[in-house]
Amino acid sequence: MTKPIPQKARAVIIGGGVSGCSIAYHLAKLGWTDVVLLERKQLTSGTTWHAAGLIGQLRASQNMTRLAKYSADLYVRLEAETGIGTGMRQNGSITVALTEERKEEIYRQASLARAFKIDVREISPEEAKALYPHLNIGDIKAAVHLPLDGQCDPANIAMALAKGARQHGATIIEGVKVIEVLARDGRVVGVVCEQAGERFTIETENVVNAAGMWGRDLARQSGVTLPLHACEHFYIVTEPVGGLKSLPVLRVPDECAYYKEDAGKMLIGAFEPVAKPWPPAGEAIREDFCFDQLPEDFDHFQPILEMAINRMPMLETAGIHTFFNGPESFTPDDRYYLGEAPELTGYWVAAGYNSIGIVSSGGAGMALAQWMNDGEPPFDLWDVDIRRAQPFQRNRLYLKDRVTETLGLLYADHFPYRQMATARGIRRSPIHEHLAARGAVFGEVAGWERANWFAREGQEREYQYSWRRQNWFENQREEHLAIRTGVGLFDMTSFGKIRVEGRDACRFLQRLCANQIDVPAGRIVYTQMLNHRGGIESDLTATRLTETAFLLIVPGATLQRDLAWLRRHVADENVVVTDMTAAESVLCVMGPESRQLMQRVSPDDFSNDAHPFATAREIEIGMGLARAHRVTYVGELGWELYISTDQAAHVFEALELAGLDLGLKLCGIHTLDSCRIEKGFRHFGHDITDEDHVLEAGLGFAVKTGQGEFIGRDAVLHKQETGVDRRLVQFKLTDPEPLLFHNEVIVRDGEIVGTITSGNYGHFLGGAIGLGYVPCEGESAAEVLGSFYEIEIAGTRVRAEPSLAPMYDPNAARVRM
Known part of the structure; x- marks a missing residue:
């Protein structure tokens, strides 16, 4: 019935x-x-x-x-x-490393587990064998045990x-x-x-x-x-193995395999490097699909099984009870x-x-x-x-190509800066080929191809991944110092660009933004959009173009989020929200010599009096036009140039020619990040999120509670009265050798108190720099800074100097020079 x-x-x-x-x-x-x-x-x-x-x-x-x-x-x-x-058994798990790079990774994971209050310990190969007697430990470098993991x-x-x-x-x-x-x-x-x-x-x-x-x-x-x-996902289940007792879950990511003992049998599963998308192109999932298996493909699984027999010699004599292949969904x-x-x-x-x-x-x-x-x-x-998710990503050809890689990445080395290899080249700047011809090595964010670093003549144009200094470290240093001492150029066409226009545009943005938005045309305002808890929903600049039109600049990765937030909050206002991202390219000219370069390519006046910080205006450049925004994400004098996409290549060529004898350096995203982290600028999604209160993030200077009612204002006023419970602190390692990326552990006076939210190498300051939140309820700034700090990296603690003010140019004199 x-x-x-x-x-x-x-x-x-x-x-x-x-x-x-x-x-x-x-x-x-x-x-x-x-x-x-x-x-x-x-x-x-x-x-x-x-x-x-x-x-x-x-x-x-x-x-x-x-x-x-x-x-x-x-x-x-x-x-x-x-x-x-539920069959829930907390029989623990063991992850083993067969290489020094994987050892670094699992030890970093162990440090992170401690910060998250997970029971974990690093164990020797011999200890791993004691927990897992069937394991061949001959080539195992290290192992990590989480006793409260399990299976169900x-x-x-x-x-x-x-x-x-x-x-x-x-x-x-x-x-x-x-x-x-x-x-x-x-x-x-x-x-x-x-x-x-x-x-x-x-x-x-x-x-x-x-x-x-x-x-x-x-x-x-x-x-x-x-x-x-969906992709095909394979595992085998053995016949019952005599004497097989309850064992932890075992992961051997270097061999793409996991092992699970269940009822005296062994299950061996795989996350192979090149997966098989399902169903094949042009086919749909059958209407009657229900508890279905997919056809066996023993040839595809065999390399994993051969390694498994070496890892677990008892498998050589164990019969196969089930060869299973079933579909599971994967994302880009x-x-x-x-x-x-x-x-x-x-x-x-x-x-x-x-x-x-x-x-x-x-x-x-x-x-x-x-x-x-x-x-x-x-x-x-x-x-x-x-x-x-980006709208183009629902394309089936794109997805079919990408998921051949993402299944295998679950067990691949999770190196910092690792780039996707599949489904690339979909969104490109108008000067993409210019940059490629000049040595650009590209990464991808939200489908955008972005120059991450520039190879020298004769240098291999690809990443050589490592947990230590990668092959582009010196390239980044040269680009970074060019920004600090000369002039560099970034292609930031991937910025999200949102036009908010209409009779009530200003009133609308005043209600959503924490800073004063009602400014004269041509002014640029750095602001956040907050939620009712005072958390940061969006980090952006708002440029007033006219009495009724504003341009919001957001990270390319958060564009869809920011568009959704704006559109969901339109009430009775006469406002139109439009994605303008593809309409304009952005070239950023940054560094102490940037004014001299701009004066060579434009007849306009770029002095402080004519074009002060945080203002925008139309300029002539080469034989084209641009809108020049005097702002910076690297902490130096500079301009972001917004150019109609049809003129972007011409403007780039004009800048490059004019900058030859100034030593103009093409710079990549890695350098943008290392410069911003020296300056202590926040990065949305890492240092600031919708869970991070704007005052605790150190962004109170961008909040004007007197500008009127805005979302989150009450939470800001409340926090001003009660005080902050934590502060975002900038750290510099005193040893210039170690590196910081993300998720390293902050240790205060011997106690774990948090994690690094983002990190990079400060080439000008001479050491790795990181940001991270430190609990400080009832403490003064002096008390926070008066503690002894270390950063734990893969189990090793390194002394760190803390600062609440930016370590580089704390008074922001260089951006206004």
Whole structure:
């Protein structure tokens, strides 16, 4: 007997895998009793049923770790709550390193785990063998043990979540396919579904796309970007092995393999370097797909198996019980998607779990339910926010190409600055070929090809990755010193450019921005858009072009997020928000000699009197026109030149020719970052997020509480009264040799207090520089600075000097010279 389809619901969840069941469970626990989960076939029948069920607590950031730890804790208590066994065993995990580079990586991970309060210890190869007697340790360099990691039964966890959801009032109906999500005036109003050949409509204001590998096509019907593509994922299960006792989960990333003992059998899974996308190009997932396996491909798996037999010699005589191949969804950056789609209000997403869906879904379900309930995420979720997705990324050819790489990257060396190799060259500046001809080595952000560094004549134009100084370190030093002592040029066409225009544009931005936006035309204002907690939703400059028009400049990676924030907050104002990113190129001329260079290519006056800091105006340049913004992200005198894309190549050529005898240096993104970190400038997504209070981030100078009511003003006033609980501190290592990247551990007077939010090498200051938050409730600035600080890097502590003021040019005299 089929369950009746309700006519109305507060939320409709599409997909009955572990993710959809978790969302239903958490919404119901929050009191959303009229939640309906629709599953096209049977619960768990897509990917969940064949997941390996590994529970690793440590993730790449504190909040992702927080979600994974929540999942582990939830799965432990679910059995008592629902009566369904989850198979959750905290039998621990071991990760081994076969190279010195991997040893550095896992030791860095161990330091990070300690900062996140995860039980962890570095162990010798001999200790690893004592925990895992079958292991060949002959070539193992090091190992790390997390005793509270574990494994579980994925299908039973989904069933327990589903039962818990029902117990709290949610409705779960199998055998119902969603045909269409209905929308009106930019928001969800219902879904059309089909049960036993009959169509029904459910009226709802909230839909959650938890449809796994079907999610992209479902989202596409509603104009929503959800970039994911399935890949074939392989593992084998042996026949029972005599005497095989309960063992930790074992990961050997250098051999692309993981091992899980279960009921006296051994499961060996692989994340091979070149994956197989599924279904093949031009094919769709079969309509009757349900608990299906994909055809075996032993040739594809064989190299992994050969290494596994060497690593675990007992496998040589173990029979193979199951050769399994099943589809799992992967994304272009190996991070899943969560949150409200920017294109359609009320359309929520939880999909694309990149083979970590079981450990992620408990926490992701909790976080998304809180987000839906409160109207804002419970903490910073930018790592997985759906608003990071770019519209072009839903292209199927792009996705098919990219996921051949992203599956393997799960176990590849996670070197700093590692660049994607597949699906490249999609978004390019008009001077891309000019830069390539001059030695540019490109990286990619949001699809944009950006010059990261410039190779010298005869130098190999590719990265040689390492945890130590990479092959471009000296190139960066030369570019960095050119910015500090001469003049350099950056191509920053990838900046996001948003035009806000209309009769009420100023009033609208005054309500969203924390700084004073009502300035004369031609003025540039550095500001943040805050949430009600005083956290930073956007970090930007706003240039007033006319009485009714402003240009907002944001990072290319956050453009979709910023557009969504602006559009969602338009109330009764007469305002139009337009993405202008592709219309203008941006060339940045920076350094103490930049004024001299500008005077050579333009008849306009670039003196302080004629063109002061934080102003913009139209100029003639070469035989073209540009809008010159006098601002800087490197801490030097300079101009950002906004040029119509059709004139960008000409302006570049004019600047290059005029700068020959000035020593004009082409500079890359790595140098932009090393210069900004010397100056202590913040980077959104690392140093500042929606969880970081604007005053604790040290950006109070950009907040004007007297400008009127704006979002977050009350939180700012409250923090001014109560004082800050932590401060963003700049650190410089006293030893000039070690490097800082991100997530190294801050140690204050012998105690771990936080992590480095971003780091780079300060070539002018002569050491690695990092930023990071230090707890300081009730303390003065002098007390914060009076402590003894070290930074822990892969288990080794290095002394660090702290500063609250920028270590380079603290009075900003150079930008106004």
